[in-house]
Amino acid sequence: MNDLANNSMSAQSNGLRLDFNTPAQQRKRRVRAFKDRLTRWYVSIGGLAVLGAITLIFFYLAHVVLPIFAGAELKPLKAQQPAWLAAQNDALLLAVEEQNKVAMRLDRAGQVQFFTLKDSAPLNRVQLPLPAGASITSVSQDQPGSHRVLLGLSNGQVLVFTHTYPVTYPDNVKTITPTLQYPFGEAPIVLDPQGRALEHVALSENGDTLMLAGSTGAELSLLSISREENLMTGEVSQDETRIGLPQIAEPIKALVIDPRQQWLYVINGKATADVFDLRSKSLNGRYAMLKGDAEVSTLSPLLGGTSLLVGDSKGGIAQWFMVRDGDGKSVLTHIRDFSLGEKPITQIVPEERRKGFMALDADGMLGIFHSTAHRTLLVERVADGPTHAALSPRASRLLVESNGQLQRFVVDNPHPEVSWSALWSKVWYENYDEPRYVWQSTSANSDFEPKLSLAPLTFGTLKAAFYAMILAAPLAICAAIYTAYFMAPAMRRKVKPVIELMEALPTVILGFFAGLFLAPYVEGHLPGIFSLLLLTPVGVLLAAYLWSRLPEKVRLAIPEGWEAALLIPVILGVGALSLGMSGHLENWLFGGDMRHWLSNDLGIAFDQRNALVVGLAMGFAVIPNIFSIAEDAVFSVPKSLTFGSLALGATPWQTMTRVVILTASPGIFSALMIGLGRAVGETMIVLMATGNTPIMDMNIFEGLRTLAANTAVEMPESEVGSSHYRVLFLAALVLLSFTFVMNTLAEVIRTRLRKKYASL
Structure with a gap:
């Protein structure tokens, strides 16, 4: 500046005048101004781009995560009133096959009608080999997905059959041919030696052993059938063993045998369950299932057979399963409750691949629930009055028969396993002694109960x-x-x-x-x-x-x-x-x-x-x-x-x-x-x-798993769009939100510290 002033004074003393508006100076100022504007815009756009990227990350994660908290939806299709339906008796059983192409209906006369699900066109009709003069008095199904059906007859006999749907490709055309099979022969099996009508029946097949149970009034009959195949000749021999159990004083209302053939659940009286240990042939205990004047109206096992779903006359549904107490004894324990309405529950339909189920009441209301997540996904009226329903194996189609019509529904329920309580609260899982925080997203068996708690992962991250x-x-x-x-x-x-x-x-x-x-x-x-x-x-x-x-x-x-x-x-x-x-x-x-x-x-x-x-x-x-x-x-x-x-x-x-x-x-x-x-x-x-x-x-000597590590390990193996996939994105959102909150809090504290000590 001093040199410039001296030069200016020297130039003025010599009669010269400095010109700051020469083309070179103007060009230099324009270039400098352009650089200043470019830098200002570059920094502003860069900062806004960073903020925009972070915002987009939040929105993308939210877009992936939000569907898991949505409920279920039912889309009704056109109702059908086929002519063959009017000529049949009341329905005892409805079923839908894997591909949602063929359905099956069993009536009280023992006729099995197969028909197309799309337009209810009849395919073939099969008459079950019932003895002359005998009628069907009760029906029961084995575990969800087994397609095994047990019919109790009026003469004390039972008939076991399975409905299968083999797929063939004649002339490169996919063809589903529904058939009935009789794994224990077409001849009915004598369950009650006295020939009395079987009011309730239950079955469980485990390997080569079939366990059958039936009741008449307060009397209980139990039969075990073992099959053995001769490896040399291929002949199959059957051995029948009758099992004696302590008798019950009150009339029996429902029976269930667990898949391992260890427990027999007998519902009697108004709301009492007698649990028998089939291995020791003794009474495990008697349990009061309902309070007040409510009565048990229906009973069904959940997928896997570990849990019992008990519907009552007040519109409630309770989940029970066996739990080991402090002394190591297994006791039937009440786990959680669901509510559909105020009318009696008439039917509970468990899903075949998840721990969800549907329930119908006497007023035609339908509820969709998930047991592990303790979640009610939908409550909607599907008919007026009593109904009978079937759920497809993939839980994507619902078939309802009511008032001589067949009503079909498309079920959209992709993520029932996730709820706030399942993510952050203790959950009482099957075969656990108490509620726990557990993360276990996959398993080798089909009746696995997803355990998607983020609590242990968040705890491990902070630890x-x-x-x-x-x-x-x-x-x-x-x-x-x-x-x-x-x-x-x-x-x-x-x-x-x-x-x-x-x-x-x-x-x-x-x-x-x-x-x-x-x-x-x-x-x-x-x-x-x-x-x-x-x-x-x-x-x-x-x-x-x-x-x-x-x-x-x-x-x-x-x-x-x-x-x-x-x-x-x-x-x-x-x-x-x-x-x-x-x-x-x-x-x-x-x-x-x-x-x-x-x-x-x-x-x-x-x-x-x-x-x-x-x-x-x-x-x-x-x-x-x-x-x-x-x-x-x-x-x-x-x-x-x-x-x-x-x-x-x-x-x-x-x-x-x-x-x-x-x-x-x-x-x-x-x-x-x-x-x-x-x-x-x-x-x-x-x-x-x-x-x-x-x-x-x-414990400093125990391991842990963090949110970031869990996402890195399981994301490559998760199915895109699945509940597991979206919960992993939820873990990423939790991690990002935690970091955002911590950084915001840190910036607030840092600003206050700077103001406080700025006067030093």
Whole structure:
């Protein structure tokens, strides 16, 4: 500026005049203005693009997740009133085959009519081989999906048949040919030796054993039929065994045999269940199922046969199954309730592939429910008055017969397994002794009960972050303060880049190292690891004390700010001593095996890949983030504040604690929040070093599974659009929301800290 002013004055004194509007100057100003506008637009568009990308991520995740909370829908199709229906008796049973092409109807006269589901056109009619003069008095089906039917007759006999739908391709045309099969012969089986009409029947086939139960009044008949095939001749022989059980005083209203043929459930009286142990042939117990004046109106097993669905005369549906109590005895336990209306429940139709079911009442109301999710998905009227219904194996079609008409419905119910309670509350799953938080998305059997609780995954995420931050936060913050405030500038220029270089180490390498080397090493040197954590601070303090007692001549020989280099041999020595005496400590204090001592003497479970390993490995990964940001914040404190405090008589320690740290507190807090966000979102380290077990236990020696690791593991194997797939996206949304909330809270706190200490 002075040169420009001198030149201007010189030019004026010489009679010359500077021209700032030359073409070159104007072009230069235009280029500079263009660069300024371009930079301003570039920064603005970049910032808006980042915000827009984050918003789009939220909207996309919400778009994928929201369908799992939608209910079911019914789309009615045109009602059919075929001529053949008017000529038949009342329906006992309706069924729909796998492809939703063919349906079956059984009437009281023993006629089975197969017809097309689309237009109710008759296909073929089969007359069941009923004995002369006998009529059907009761009907029962085996477990959902088995297609086995048992008919109780008026002469005390029963007939077992199955309806199948084989597919053939004659002339390359897909053809479904419905047939009936009699796996135990076409001749009826005598169940009641006295020949009395069977009011209620039940069956269960397990391998080569068929269990049949029937009742007349209060008397119970039970028959076991075993089949054995001769491998040499191919002949099949049958052995019948009658099973005697304690008799019941009150009339029987319903029977169910579980698939393992261990329990026989007998509903009698108004609302009492007698449970018989078929293996010991004894009464397990008598249980009151309903309260007040309600009566049991219908009974059906859920998919898998473990649970009983009990419909009552007040429109309620209760789920029950056997649970082991504290003494190890199995007792029938009430699990959860559903409500359809106020009319008696007339029929319960379980799904064949999920733990859902449909229920009909006497007023024609239909309800769609899911047992595990404890969810009512739909309540809608489908007919006026009594109805009879069948659900297709894929639960996508519903066939209802009412008032001489066949009404078809398209069922849209893709995600019944998910509810708020199933995601975040304890759920009482079948074969469990109590309600629990469980994540188990897949299984090998078809009657699996999905366990999609996000609680253990969220707990594991916070647990991993907690133990990582316990290790990383104190070390990183203290190191940052010492490096920025006490360390010599020359040493700082060497130490800071080395620590920041640790951040470039891929986390997959850290996870690989932690899982394959660190985990077994920690397991074999537990006393040494804990000794190292305890003795390192003691060793540092002892070294500092001894250093302060050395002659001043020796202490002054080390340049100021380089004292930290003396701690390197101290830490290495403490580490060598701690790990070297690990075996001796284990033999002396823990009987030679600290892991065995923890498990047997203290009752603390121990897994090789546990939270301690995660804390060490992930803490190492988080330290560079926290250190770098906190060190910059401390180093950026104006030197005038430091010099002013020292000039007023404060010691360097007082200056650091009362001026420097308070001024740098917004930056330090930001460093901690960024480190926490890194720990919460970490994937590969927790995936490879934790055992990946979704359990809820703060035990440092137990494994865990995090939201991020679970998504990384299961997303490639999930079916696109399935409930499992969408719940994984929900886990990602929970993780993103948690990070967003934490960052927002951190920004609010950081802003307040900056305002509070801005006057220093």
